[in-house]
Amino acid sequence: MAEFDKPLCEEDQFDSFYSANVKALRNYIYYKFGDAEQADDVVQESFIKLWKNCAKVTLDTAKGFLFKVAINLSTSLKRSEKVHLKYTERAVKSDRDEESPEFIILEKEFMEKLTNAIAELPEKQREVFLMNRVEKKTYKEIAEISGVSVKAIEKSMHKALLKLRDKIGEV
Known part of the structure; x- marks a missing residue:
């Protein structure tokens, strides 16, 4: 089995992959969506999801999997924020009656x-x-x-x- 075909379930291999990709993923999500705290949370959630699926994901496909998960999580969070903002706007609007x-x-x-x-x-x-x-x-x-x-x-x-x-x- 080639190195890139191995699953990521070995802790050393996962740690190496994490170290090599955490900063790039965090920066990508931060630049794309503009929220540093959210980027940190999304990166953490993405790596947790990768770990939970480590038997299915090879080293060769791990980076794509990781970035896809992070983008999907960020998009979902942004959608939730828009809904929250919409209802907050309504509340502010009712305060502006004067x-x-x-x-x-x-x-x-x-x-x-x-x-x-x-x-x-x-x-x-x-x-x-x-x-x-x-x-x-x-x-x-x-x-x-x-x-x-x-x-x-x-x-x-x-x-x-x-x-x-x-x-x-x-x-």
């Missing part, structure tokens, strides 16, 4: 435009924009996470801001 209907409509339209504009950004620009504006990370921190220069992050952010301004206008 605001004028025009203001509420304008705010809703603006938020839709902003959300759509952010979603339409290229993936790298969206990641940089959200890490900086939502997670309050500095360009230096984003550069370290992304493995690129601060200058590259500045350029990505500049391009993202220009595209957002074009889509929604100056505020």
